[in-house]
Amino acid sequence: MVEDVADLPVRAYRKAYPPSGATFAKLRRCGAAAASVTQTHTEGRNMAVEKFTVEASHIMMFARSVGDDNQVYYDEDYAKDTEPGSIIAPPTFAQASAQFDPNYGLRPSIDGDGWFGSGGKPSGAKPREGGGGGGGGGGGGLHAEQRFIYHRHMKPGDVLSATTKPGKTWEKQGRRSGKLVFSESVTEYRDQNGELVVTAIGVGVRTERPVDQG
């Protein structure tokens, strides 16, 4: 089932590594139930995002959000006289493919399924399956590393699909957050012709407790 397999790197870790017991205890104190998380990685590649259509307005909004006003990200007339010859996407745009995953766990659902952010109470509801509970927060999965290899740069008109496979996992003892469990995943973005566009290698880390501050 598509919705059971890993999709974006970060989600894959969150899915594979639910929040620690301490986080579950906190969530329960706030009236939220623990996430139901199952590990469904299989050998080989899993479909992560079936159809990620790259659109100019999305690129413009993404570039704005990272504070980049380079015209090559929004002005077609300007871009056609640049070396790329058209609008291209900024280097980390592949991450926005989460928008095209119908079951992405870190987006509130519109079907009344609840959301773990605050509403009337500090935590509104139990996380949706695959959401990974506290997510990047209390002792859950944090995004540790990210690498992109550009075979070419994404541009408007690309219709991409992404497949993910799990990479290696390893452990470390952290000074500020207890035991750290790292896990890697490799996502390939291909265009409508099957050509590889971007390879994304993500590493997530699950911590025993929230990272100590200071």
Added chain:
Amino acid sequence: MALQASDLNVGDTYTERLVEDLKRTQIVMYAGASGDYNPVHTDEVFTKEVAGYPSVFAHGMLTMGMTGKMVTNYVGDGRLTEYGVRFTSQVFPGDTLDATATVVGVSNGIVDLDISTVNQNGDEVLKGSAKARVDD
């Protein structure tokens, strides 16, 4: 403007200020554009009372995205062939970030860069590397 291999020397650096006094609104913008609505980035109540952090904090990918602006401003549009980072410290609202690329090698039309982003206290929040095509 693309870089010329002949103009590059190991140890050359390029620095840009990425953001001054990072606003929660920019983090919200990133959440909206990227689609990552994890409340630890935008929801102060959840983040303090449930997740156990002193305040919301930026997506690591926002820091990588902002740092990417420095990299592409340096190497030119469409020149990047590889860009990878480790998130070494959290970024909070109010932070001011500066990013630096350092040339560590130039060969076969590719420049190798070390990347580092630091906050106003000099703490490194992101550390990484990049490769880009350069002109002969």
